Amino acid sequence: MRLICPLCGPRDRREFYYSGSEDYLNRPTPDAPAEAWDDMLHLRDNPAGVTRDLWYHETGCGSWLLVTRSTTTHEILATERVADRKGAGA
Amino acid sequence: MRLADKGLIDRSKLVTFTFDGRSYVGFAGDSLASALLANGVKLMGRSFKYHRPRGVLTAGSEEPNALVEVLDDGQQTPNTRATVQEIHDGLVARSQNRWPNLRWDMLSINDLAAPFLSAGFYYKTFMWPRAFWEGIYEPLIRRAAGLGKLLPKHDTADYDRAFAFCDLLVIGSGPTGLMAALTAAKAGRDVILAEEDHMMGGRLLSDDGQIGGMASADWANATIATLRAMPNVRLMPRTTVVGAYDHGTYSALERVGLHVAHRPHLPRECFWRIVAGQTILATGALERPIAFRNNDRPGIMLAGAVQTYLNRYGVAPGRRVTLFANNDGARIVARQLMAAGVKVAAILDSRPVASVIEDCPVYIDARVTDTKGRHGLTSISVSHAAGSMEVETDLLMLSGGWNPLLHLTCHQNGRPVWREDIAAFVPKPGMIPGLTAAGSANGVFSTAECLAQGRDTAAAVLGLADLPDLPHAEAAPYAIQPFWAVPGEGRAWLDFANDVTVKDVKLSAQEGYVSVEHMKRYTTQGMAPDQGKNSNVGALAVLADATGRGIPETGTTTFRPPYVPVSIAAMGAGGRGVGFAPQRFLTSDQASRDRGAPMIEAGLWYRPSYFPKPGESTWREACDREVMMVRQTVGVADVSTLGKIDIQGRDAARFLDLVYTGTFSTLPVGRVRYGLMLREDGLVMDDGTTARLGENHYLMTTTTAAAGQVMRHLDFVHQAYCADYDLRFISVTESWAQFAVAGPKARQLLNSLLDQPLGDFPFMSCGEVTIEGVKARLFRISFSGEEGYEIAVPTPYGESLFRDLVARAETLGGGPYGMEALNVLRIEKGLITHAEIHGRVTAFDIGAQKMIATKKDCIGKASSTRPGLTGPEREQMVGLRALSDQPIGAGAHLFTPGDKVNRENGQGYVTSVCYSPTLSSWLGLAFLKDGRARHGQQIRLVDHMRKTDVLCEVCDPVFHDPEGGKLRA
């Protein structure tokens, strides 16, 4: 498996640390109800098809990446840096 | 029998080798199989189940019969295919799966017992009683089963692994592969051409044909020479591509040094990972045998294999040859044998309509019905359109048609499609993205078509317009009429390697195993080292016939990597022993070893356990001494393994407030604060100190264990939640060597060393100092409970500073201390490590809930207040003081005295213990239900593993100097 890091180019999967769902990007406000935190921390979809998840270019540039890929065809559909998303600021 | 003037062997180089204890001579360029055939050796192995005598069937890596053990380099490599092993001086090989020897094998009694050993024999026989499964049946089966034997010792030979990248990977160097590689290479693309054989050229080396007016082998050599001269081409002979993975990644096994006797500078094998933009599968096709009674005798070979032995190795594997075929193509081998002066007794064509014009007798509508000759074929029984007959022959060539070698296209679960006209499965386009089959692997068989498809496929997948001309070549059509098995009595072999017959497959269908995957498991067809390469299509044709379905509906089994057997040693190359993980060494490593310190692993780091002194016979003596030394004088320890993260920017303070429970924006410059870091789910991630070196400059320390995790976490929080902050940070763990100097004489030691004596430098201060003009950082922090400092210098100065600190400490009655003493000192002081913050504890549990600042948000704050994460039902950290001299151990569980010791009554568990020389008692840190309310009570510590049962007093975790007077001295 290979991922394309926007900074480093195409790299072997071994350079990356897999973290899980993009849900982690949507941090509830501090006073959000427990259900919102529960959703973000523990509830995951398990799609047969397109999924978006977080990978860390640990032995590369240190970028966190948001990868859109298919769990059935293994196709990588898009890769962007988490920091480049709209609203990545505080 | 070796023929004069034929073959691509080097007749000027004689090679002496040994097979089954006998010495033979061959030529450089011979395979073990060709050299044995040239010496008249036909019997090369024994079959798996019935121990039938077997000879070589093929000339390639798919060989099912001629599997031998090769002994070299202290290794005994089983199941080596004699067709792949090149001979070299000193090669020692022996047959396997026989006792006492190849000609007289006791277990061939199985062959006579064959009526009882049919498919499913083991399943049916070894069922009852159940109690016999492990004790009796398994050892019995294991003794009888298995082909080669492994030596029960470590493989200490060298193996390697490597990576390669290219625009186009071409797998196979026959006409298709050469033309594809040439087309891409001339267009300037980076090309890797991988070939399983040690000689490139594929079937052009064997077919004795013509390309562009020259012998096809000469054309191949000229083309290879052209490719070799191009800087953008990498030729990889002896390399089998064994697996196709996602996104253009392929695994390949290169036999680097298995063809030479002495290889001081060569590994045996190299395991490659090749990343290719595009890949062309030009692996060709494999010939199929035909099933009939006793079709497995030595002397029965595939026609294409005979062609290879004849033209490439100059060997005639028989003197009186017969051919049994269902297609036109195979006849060329008979013609070439005759041209070489070998007698061809008969061509037996299974087709009712076929040409009979050859320079030898041709029989149509022919069937071979039986064979004779136990250790070598002597005659065959034939029925044909006009009658039946016995034919004397010592070499029967078989050709049941050709199967495109499409295994790699199926490695991602794709299924091939059946083509009626060639009676074979072919790949569907797109089964693996970026992989395109061409030539015979794609079901075209003439040389002219292969050359064209190689060129055009390369042009198509790379988008090339400028194409080389195609040389003229043979374009004969491939006329085949499917014929799989001769009906009749007796055993007709399908899978030679695993001894599976037509009858077994029919029995499987009869007993309800009609799915091809079930048939495979019931009969074991396709489960031998050749993985069914010779038998798969034949077996499923028989299954299709038995179930009344067509071959397309019957389908194939799943082809999985690796394509050929790969040694685990090659896949794991470099990972044996210390190669398993990288090693990280401290700057003080040599100094510590010089003092006899045993080193222990801490993650990837190696740290000194303790520093033994003369007269000390146990680690405990050294440890107790080092603890008291720190408490009474001064000790020096290397603490460089702690993670150090340099954090800078106008928003550095804001960022730290977000990742730590405490407030760091209020920390004055020149001060250090303890920080607790939570995971977003409210559990403790890590702890450490962070110093403010300047207005916008902090230095964070992490625990040794969590340094990587914390860096990853900081990057995430920064990039996901506050990417717009003015903030940069980087790990500087390896840039600084840092030493703890602790004890009542610590300041005295430092003042003897620093260029300027320390002025007012209270607990939790930090600042820059100089040592002989070298800038250093000094932190007044303590992990021991004593007056403590940590001094950091750039890594190149680490070793000399350590040696200097230790020497100065010794003049003050102190010295170095290791991990054991460091651990005792911190337990005495109630300080936590990852033994305590092990991923299931909250800030509340460790008594740090007050450290979660109320006026700001932080990662994990919202979750830390959720129900169940605080309260009396939680196991809270406490200290334990043993009430007897009996040692206690971490991992023990806690029970209320008087309660029954069982899981339901468990009150908690112990995470760290030590013998405290300071308090002359065994101490522990533990997590106890409602523990903070139970100080002063007694608790029973039970350790079933160490068989201890000790009463302890529950107390505050801080045993030593609870008021902290010594820290602030």
Ligand SMILES: [Zn+2]
């Ligand atoms: Zn990167």
